[in-house]
Amino acid sequence: xxxxxxxxxxxxxxxxxxxxxAKLALGLYRVLDPDRLTIAVNTGDDFEHxxxxxxxxxxxxxxxxxxxxxxxxxxxxADETWTFMSVLSTLGGEDWFKLGDGDLALHIERxxxxxxxxxxxxxxxxxxxxxxxxxxxxxxxxxxxxxVLHTAxxxxxxxHYFVRDRCRHVIRRIGFEGAERARSNPLLMExxxxxxxxxxxxxxxxxxxxxxxxxxxxxxxEALEACAAPVVAVSPIVHxxxxxxxxxxxxxxxxxxxxxxxxxxxxxxxxxxxxxDKADVAEIDAITIPTIATSTVMMDLEDxxxxxxxxxxxxxxxxxxxxxxxxxxxxxxx
Amino acid sequence: xxxxxxxxxxxxxxxxxxxxxAKLALGLYRVLDPDRLTIAVNTGDDFEHxxxxxxxxxxxxxxxxxxxxxxxxxxxxADETWTFMSVLSTLGGEDWFKLGDGDLALHIERxxxxxxxxxxxxxxxxxxxxxxxxxxxxxxxxxxxxxVLHTAxxxxxxxHYFVRDRCRHVIRRIGFEGAERARSNPLLMExxxxxxxxxxxxxxxxxxxxxxxxxxxxxxxEALEACAAPVVAVSPIVHxxxxxxxxxxxxxxxxxxxxxxxxxxxxxxxxxxxxxDKADVAEIDAITIPTIATSTVMMDLEDxxxxxxxxxxxxxxxxxxxxxxxxxxxxxxx
Numbered sequence: 001x002x003x004x005x006x007x008x009x010x011x012x013x014x015x016x017x018x019x020x021x022a023k024l025a026l027g028l029y030r031v032l033d034p035d036r037l038t039i040a041v042n043t044g045d046d047f048e049h050x051x052x053x054x055x056x057x058x059x060x061x062x063x064x065x066x067x068x069x070x071x072x073x074x075x076x077x078a079d080e081t082w083t084f085m086s087v088l089s090t091l092g093g094e095d096w097f098k099l100g101d102g103d104l105a106l107h108i109e110r111x112x113x114x115x116x117x118x119x120x121x122x123x124x125x126x127x128x129x130x131x132x133x134x135x136x137x138x139x140x141x142x143x144x145x146x147x148v149l150h151t152a153x154x155x156x157x158x159x160h161y162f163v164r165d166r167c168r169h170v171i172r173r174i175g176f177e178g179a180e181r182a183r184s185n186p187l188l189m190e191x192x193x194x195x196x197x198x199x200x201x202x203x204x205x206x207x208x209x210x211x212x213x214x215x216x217x218x219x220x221x222e223a224l225e226a227c228a229a230p231v232v233a234v235s236p237i238v239h240x241x242x243x244x245x246x247x248x249x250x251x252x253x254x255x256x257x258x259x260x261x262x263x264x265x266x267x268x269x270x271x272x273x274x275x276x277d278k279a280d281v282a283e284i285d286a287i288t289i290p291t292i293a294t295s296t297v298m299m300d301l302e303d304x305x306x307x308x309x310x311x312x313x314x315x316x317x318x319x320x321x322x323x324x325x326x327x328x329x330x331x332x333x334x
Numbered sequence: 335x336x337x338x339x340x341x342x343x344x345x346x347x348x349x350x351x352x353x354x355x356a357k358l359a360l361g362l363y364r365v366l367d368p369d370r371l372t373i374a375v376n377t378g379d380d381f382e383h384x385x386x387x388x389x390x391x392x393x394x395x396x397x398x399x400x401x402x403x404x405x406x407x408x409x410x411x412a413d414e415t416w417t418f419m420s421v422l423s424t425l426g427g428e429d430w431f432k433l434g435d436g437d438l439a440l441h442i443e444r445x446x447x448x449x450x451x452x453x454x455x456x457x458x459x460x461x462x463x464x465x466x467x468x469x470x471x472x473x474x475x476x477x478x479x480x481x482v483l484h485t486a487x488x489x490x491x492x493x494h495y496f497v498r499d500r501c502r503h504v505i506r507r508i509g510f511e512g513a514e515r516a517r518s519n520p521l522l523m524e525x526x527x528x529x530x531x532x533x534x535x536x537x538x539x540x541x542x543x544x545x546x547x548x549x550x551x552x553x554x555x556e557a558l559e560a561c562a563a564p565v566v567a568v569s570p571i572v573h574x575x576x577x578x579x580x581x582x583x584x585x586x587x588x589x590x591x592x593x594x595x596x597x598x599x600x601x602x603x604x605x606x607x608x609x610x611d612k613a614d615v616a617e618i619d620a621i622t623i624p625t626i627a628t629s630t631v632m633m634d635l636e637d638x639x640x641x642x643x644x645x646x647x648x649x650x651x652x653x654x655x656x657x658x659x660x661x662x663x664x665x666x667x668x
Binding site for chain 1: 384385386411414415417418419420421422424425426427434435436437438439440442443445446449460461464465
């Protein structure tokens with residue numbers, strides 16, 4: 001990338017699910033003044049397991065930005081031990097969801113704090129500060145929202161579909177229970193309302209499972225629609241498949257073509273630009289909004305940083321003067 | 335010991351707290367047909383910590399009999415890892431009570447089962463079977479009883495006194511909140527009512543903190559008083575001090591002489607015989623009930639087995655014909 005990134009520029013809001021999204025969030029974190037990065041994280045996959053409140057996406061983003069994520073597995077912590085799981089199995093406990101010994105500390109301490117009356121936001125704020133993360137990692141809502149997969153075999157909570165049953169069910173519809181009533185996180189609403197907001201980046205998380213729960217919050221969606229800043233999505237689809245996870249399988253089951261145009265259509269008027277992988281450069285012509293092709297497959301930290309820079313530069317070049325709420329002096333060439 | 339132990343004889347009930355008691359419980363477990371050993375365990379030290387129900391004495395007895403206790407620390411599991419505690423400290427969680435990663439599995443699974451409606455007895459039964467223990471490890475009650483130390487600095491729950499504050503407060507009185515209303519475990523009542531009951535052994539646990547909570551259950555105490563079988567206590571005091579723990583300190587603070595006669599007086603009419611250490615053989619004359627001196631300091635498994643044999647042989651020799659509920663044909667020389 002030749003575009004210079006002005007780390008001093010206005011704040012950036014990233015929308016993020018788990019593993020794929022967290023990679024770009026890390027890139028943004030390294031490129032931006034970290035005080036100016038706010039990450040809205042999906043909590044639709046949160047669930048109670050063994051009496052503990054588990055927030056898989058919040059933890060993945062936290063571990064990734066704190067530099068203690070497990071690079072090999074893509075989830076959980078580095079240098080983890082597994083004594084708890086081993087004894088739990090001996091006791092006949094439910095052992096399909098692997099909880100590392102260190103990981104467990106977050107679930108136990110989070111559950112304890114929730115019971116003592118703290119909000120998920122307050123807890124996330126404490127945790128990220130304790131782990132030395134300067135960017136704000138913000139749950140999309142402090143109210144419960146539950147992603148439910150309506151499959152050919154009946155409704156399933158996300159983790160049961162994804163982890164326990166390894167995505168084997170055919171999805172017919174995806175619901176976000178509680179989203180209609182859930183309050184969007186005020187921190188995110190403030191960020192969206194910030195006249196200096198530089199860009200909103202939809203990370204390459206699963207649009208249907210990880211980003212849609214955030215967009216299902218009525219006030220958040222409304223504020224995003226009204227937001228003057230450029231909104232850029234990074235497509236998780238490369239060559240008709242997803243780098244990781246069940247995105248492509250779900251697209252097939254939902255009857256959606258597995259290409260980047262489908263991703264652009266999915267986000268529709270919410271986004272001002274799309275970033276797709278250079279392997280799919282031929283697909284650009286089929287997409288009706290501004291689109292760039294770059295390397296979106298993030299193997300190492302350099303890839304993450306490069307993609308973050310490309311996305312921010314693209315957002316800066318986008319002409320958003322026609323957007324609702326845009327000021328007369330905003331727009332291209334900043 | 336020259337007395338032969340008849341493993342086929344009637345059942346034995348042991349009353350037990352944590353570490354010291356569990357050592358003799360293990361000796362009894364190795365000497366007796368394990369199906370005939372029932373261990374009544376103190377739950378007055380149970381507490382909720384980090385949202386988890388922790389039963390320290392039940393776990394110590396379970397780990398000891400399952401052969402997975404940590405011999406060096408005297409508490410917790412062998413081959414333990416500590417990743418959870420390390421991360422919990424990083425998060426600013428309460429870390430004064432050390433919970434090993436494997437140990438945590440019991441607390442989490444127990445808490446989950448309690449919330450799902452299982453009783454502490456049912457859970458203890460599942461756990462001991464899962465860990466391959468044949469003797470019955472029975473919580474004194476399924477109702478909550480809380481040992482409260484009334485100290486010069488105010489009331490304290492047992493673990494706060496014992497672990498967090500390292501017994502530094504001066505004890506004035508010890509209370510067992512809830513004991514008056516708590517139902518004695520029916521399994522223990524059945525055992526006490528069994529006409530074939532061979533002996534009740536009060537293990538060398540702290541009489542004031544670990545055995546008294548069991549004896550504070552009105553129906554249990556009543557049944558023990560009415561029980562025809564010999565009741566033998568093993569004194570935890572050797573040479574005016576306790577092998578481990580705050581027994582001697584508490585006796586001093588309660589104004590009780592630190593000797594075996596004081597232990598005998600403490601149990602009073604409940605016991606038919608006392609076992610003290612051979613180092614204190616000179617104290618026997620001051621004790622008004624049948625007493626034997628043997629080695630009560632249990633350093634290794636052989637010590638535990640030897641003491642168990644000595645205690646059972648002593649109980650067998652005791653003349654309990656005069657006890658309430660004693661049958662005409664019961665008594666010595668069985």
